[in-house]
Amino acid sequence: MAKRQTKHMKMNAWSSSSDTMDPKDVGFNFDLLDEELMSRGINVKWFGAVGDGRTDDTLAFQAAMAKCDKRYKLFIPAGDYRIRQTIENNSRGIFGVGPYIDGGQMGTRIIWDPIDTTTDLLPCIRIRNAGIKAVFEDFGVYGVSKYNSRELGKWINKGLFEQSLYSMFAVGSAAIEVAGSATPIFRNIATAGVKVGQLLNSNNGHVSSYECSWNGLIGVYCRINTGDYFYQGGGISGAFCGVLLGTILAAGHRGGFSAFLHRVHLGFAPYAIYQCIDSGLDDYNRLSSVVGLSGIYMNTMFEQCGEAAIKLLTKSLTSNLRILGFGFSWSTITYTGNTAGWEYSLPDGLRNNVEKQQYAAWFGTVADPTVINDDLGTLRKSTAQGALGSAYIDTLTGDKGSVLTGLGPSETVIRRKVTPLYRNADLQTRMQEREHRTLMPVSAPNLLRNPEVLSNWIVSNASLSLVAADQVPVPITNEMKQVIGSRPVILRITPDGVNSPSIRIKFNAPTLPYRGDANRNLAMQYFILETEHETSTTYRAIGRISAQNAEYIFNDSLTWRTKDWQHLRGRELSSKTGLLYEFSIGGLPKIGEIYVAGVMVTWDHVGSYSPYSHSYMTDSLEIGGPGNGIILTDSATGGRYHLSVINGSLQIRPLP
Structure with a gap:
């Protein structure tokens, strides 16, 4: 009887002003009501929510959330609640009766059908306020999009995908966003039919997930990585990938995913973990590195991966990572008529069969300390036609020696190993010896179309002209005279003052790509003079080679502090395919004229400058001796x- 009375008085307390009963007149104890609400929560049905899957319950949810007042939990009974606008969390947590409807049991399902379909990553629930250790449990958020792996071409732009750009994805919604300083705890949450299941977009990290099923086009998108994420049990998967990480600046670093995963099922997607460029291509090109993976993966299974378990950017730096085996399995590379089968490869429209499943994992730089062991099994080379190995590491560095037994070492390709000795004394000695070779009178061929012909250049956000050595504001150096001659042809770049300029020149071939030698070292060099910079300390430039499959060589931002001629060079990097397109210089200041001379790309080593695609010398050649x-x-x-x-x-x- 006491419980019925409490409920009756609770409803009267929120009744309209036409009610004549005053709770004070019957000795109503508001402290007991507050205690009851703290325990049981605010019920969305008290505010008119229907939960029939057709009625728009948005206003009822918003009213109930406002009544939570950052003090009470929000309770969602079993049913299908159609929501059309973002619900801003104002509660101490949300709970239902379960995320699924199966076995004759009703669950709590939110059907996310937003009116606004043009705003990317618009969340159904945004947890920003009152989200400190608030618990969200036993409900599901289901979008209306029919994402699936076999039809990814509907939502992914192939050209942008080949450049690893976030903009490849079509606009879509998110189920739950964690923002601001919120540190929520999720238990038994399910998402599907959305672009992103869980959007990590906070400045505080410390998000925990227990027995949740994060799914969508992307399961979890770590957009702003502020670290310390915990996942136990459940699964993370998506029509494209389970976990997506990017390159946005946060907490003093760019990108990454610092997480502890215990007994989590990954995979059942083309990629279990995928890294994209979401800070913009120009921004990424200016960077020397971005953060890759860190954290601990225990009893975490990478199952039925269609294209790779892990695909990180070449500039990524992975360290402080511990993966205790993979529990790895490949998905088939082709789709059949069985739409219910475990088939998760990239569709042919995004990648053809001869290029599928080249490696089970792709890393940029892997540095100490990194432990990837085989406790739960190793990665293995695919049986697909295009398979090249079990894992690919662009650069392995460190003197302690990382443990990589879980990658399948016998089939792991490591493009470059760098030890402290190699980086310092030995490398400097070898580079000095090669510098002397640049003074040899006969040069190697320039692989580019003649860079001294103005029409061979493509310029963006600037105008381009040719000037002589006596027309530059800083005289050419003795080194320039030795390498490119005393009368070099110099490019003058005049920025438009609004956008950062860039210049590009194609490789010298009748048709592109230029077909060179796979895994053969390339070298590049050019001289550059910048007359203004946009920061108080440094000048900057990025000279890079673009190759097949969105591969970029020498893609680092080079900086210096003085306004004078710089001799910029790149050595000992190779193309995986040898299929080359163009050389470009970008990351340049928006103001002040820029001068460039001696642009050259060669095989193997930096050589004496030549504008031509054949061996060349600047003086007459005399062959002495009778009979020669x-x-x-x-x-x-x-x-x-x-x-x-x-x-x-x-x-x-x-x-x-």
Whole structure:
């Protein structure tokens, strides 16, 4: 009887002003009501929510949330609640009776059908206020989009996908956003039919998840990484990837995903973990590195991966990572008519069969301390036609030696190993020796179209012209005279004052891509003079080679502090395919004229400058001694001939 009376008085307390009963007149104890609400929460049905899957329950949810007043929890009984505008959390947590409807049991499901379909990542529930250790449990958020792996071409732009840009994705909504300083705890939450299930967008991190099923086009998107994420049990998957991480600046670093995952099922997607460029391509090009993975993965299974378990950017730096095995399995690379089957490869429209499943994991730089062991099994090379190995590491660095047994070492490709000795004394000695080679009189061929011809250049956000050495504000240096001659052809870049300019030049081939040698080292060099900079301390430039599959070589931001000519070089980096497109210089200041000279890309080592695509020298060549001459090969017959001059006449003598 006491409970019925409490409920009756609770409703009267919120009745309209037409009620004549005054709770004070019957000795109503508001402290007991407050205690009851603290325990049981605010019921959305008290404010008119229907939960039939058709009625718009948005206003009822907003009214109930306002009544929570950052003091009470919000209770959502079993039913399907259609929501059309973002619900800003104002509660101490939200709870239902379960996220699913199965086995004859009703669950609590929120159907997220937003009116606004143009705002990207618009959340159904935004947890920003009153979210300090608030608990959200036993309900699901289900969008209306039919995301699936086999039809990814509907939501992903292939050209932008090949550049690893976040903008590849079509606009879509999010189920739950964590923002501001909120540190919520999730238990038994399910999401589906949304672009992102859980959007990590806070400045505080410390988000916990227990037995949740995060799903969507993307399961979890760590947009702003402020660290310390905890996942136990449940699963993270998506039509494209389970976990997406980016490159946005937060807490003094860019990108990354610092998490503890225990007994979590990953995979059942093309990618279990995928990193994209979400800070903009120009911003990314200026960076020397971004954060990759860190944290601990215990008893975490990477199952049925369609394209890779892990795909990180080449500039990513992974360290302080511990993965205790993968529990890894490959998905098939083709789709059948069985739409209910475990088939999660990238569709042919995004990647053709000869390029699928090249590696099970892709890393940029892996540094000490990193432990990836085989307690739960190793990665393995796919049986697909295009498979190249079990894992790919762009750069492995450190002197302690990371443990990488879980990658399948015998089939792991490591492009470059860098030790402290190599980075310092040994490398400097070898580079100095190669510098001397640049003074050799005969140069290697320039792989670019003649950079001294203005029409060969493509310019953005600037105008381009040619000037002579006596027309530059800072005289050319003695080093420039030694390498590119005393009368170099110099490019003058005049920015538009609004956007950062860039210049590009194609490789010298009848049709692109230029077909060179895969995994053969490239070298590049150019001289540059910037007359203004946009910061108080440094000048900057990025010279890079673009290759097949959105591969970029020498893609680092180089900086210096003085206004003078800089000799910028890149060495000992190779293309995985050897299919090359263009060389570009970007990241330049928006103001002040910029001068560039001696642009050259060669195989193997930095060589003496040549504008031409054949060996070249700047002076006459004299062959001394009687009887000496030139030996040429007939391109038609293959015969070799000795050319010499006797008594003023040219002599041609076939050689045996």
